[in-house]
Amino acid sequence: MLLEGKIFAITGGASGIGKAAALEAARQGADVAITDLVSAEAVQQLLREIGDLGRRSLYYRGDVALAETALGFMAAIESQLGGLDVFVSNAGICPFHAFLDLPAETLRQTVEVNLLGAYFMVQEAARFMVRQGRGGAIIAVSSISALVGGAYQTHYTPTKAGVHSLMQSTAIALGPHGIRCNSVLPGTIRTPINADDLADETKAQGLIDRIPLGRLGEPEDLAGPIVFLGSSLAGYVTGAALLVDGGCFVNLQ
Numbered sequence: 001m002l003l004e005g006k007i008f009a010i011t012g013g014a015s016g017i018g019k020a021a022a023l024e025a026a027r028q029g030a031d032v033a034i035t036d037l038v039s040a041e042a043v044q045q046l047l048r049e050i051g052d053l054g055r056r057s058l059y060y061r062g063d064v065a066l067a068e069t070a071l072g073f074m075a076a077i078e079s080q081l082g083g084l085d086v087f088v089s090n091a092g093i094c095p096f097h098a099f100l101d102l103p104a105e106t107l108r109q110t111v112e113v114n115l116l117g118a119y120f121m122v123q124e125a126a127r128f129m130v131r132q133g134r135g136g137a138i139i140a141v142s143s144i145s146a147l148v149g150g151a152y153q154t155h156y157t158p159t160k161a162g163v164h165s166l167m168q169s170t171a172i173a174l175g176p177h178g179i180r181c182n183s184v185l186p187g188t189i190r191t192p193i194n195a196d197d198l199a200d201e202t203k204a205q206g207l208i209d210r211i212p213l214g215r216l217g218e219p220e221d222l223a224g225p226i227v228f229l230g231s232s233l234a235g236y237v238t239g240a241a242l243l244v245d246g247g248c249f250v251n252l253q
């Protein structure tokens with residue numbers, strides 16, 4: 001098992017990519033801490049599944065856009081699980097909208113959740129790991145959108161470039177503490193974040209046609225890469241970005 005005896009924490013772990021990664025971490029031997037916006041009742045089934053795998057779990061409800069959520073989440077992890085080895089900044093939103101009439105509030109909210117939320121969380125996780133003095137791994141869920149644009153994502157793609165850049169800079173800042181920092185760059189993965197967008201079958205098929213592996217991604221496609229980057233198998237990998245897109249990015253012509 002890749003994360004035997006480790007403590008794994010993730011934001012936005014109630015749904016989609018975060019939920020798949022949380023379950024895979026438990027399968028790979030880790031105790032799992034999750035934070036999300038949803039009620040504790042909404043994650044009971046997920047926590048039961050983690051328990052059935054023989055692992056401890058905790059759920060902390062909060063909004064990552066608020067700096068105090070990071071403090072509260074880390075305090076809960078310390079008191080209930082006793083440490084932190086792998087931290088994944090995953091929570092995010094993508095409210096598709098055209099550029100010219102984008103409301104300032106949509107821009108502000110997207111930046112606050114995706115970029116400031118990631119920053120607050122990564123900073124608190126790193127402080128915790130440095131205090132512990134046993135190194136660690138931090139992974140940010142960025143996107144292929146850190147590298148390419150989207151007409152309806154002008155407020156979103158800069159946040160994904162931002163978290164990719166955050167991992168590059170924190171890799172340098174935290175390397176001397178034995179903390180590795182990497183990002184995963186998913187292509188289009190079917191989750192609730194894009195259910196409405198992909199309900200347009202012409203758009204969905206257009207995306208699939210550009211993917212050499214011939215399908216959109218599923219949340220489980222990210223679970224392995226995230227666990228790998230958190231594990232000692234990736235012990236010399238830091239400051240890296242792993243595209244998980246079925247080959248979409250390289251498919252120019």
Ligand SMILES: NC(=O)C1=CN([C@@H]2O[C@H](COP(=O)(O)OP(=O)(O)OC[C@H]3O[C@@H](n4cnc5c(N)ncnc54)[C@H](O)[C@@H]3O)[C@@H](O)[C@H]2O)C=CC1
Pocket residue numbers: 011012013014015016017018035036037038062063064065090091092093094113117141142143144185186187188189190191192193194
């Ligand atoms: N689905 C996709 O095609 C892609 C997704 N991503 C990124 O993956 C990450 C996870 O997204 P998905 O699993 O696809 O979507 P999702 O909607 O299934 O999961 C996102 C989770 O984040 C939580 N969340 C949203 N705002 C929050 C806040 N302010 N505080 C705490 N939790 C909050 C939601 O409640 C939800 O559980 C996001 O950062 C997204 O940008 C990146 C590339 C592609």
Ligand SMILES: C[C@H](O)[C@@H]1OC(=O)[C@H](O)[C@@H]1O
Pocket residue numbers: 094142143144145150160186187188189193194197
């Ligand atoms: C939510 C979108 O479908 C998804 O988000 C990303 O970051 C990808 O680039 C896709 O556009």
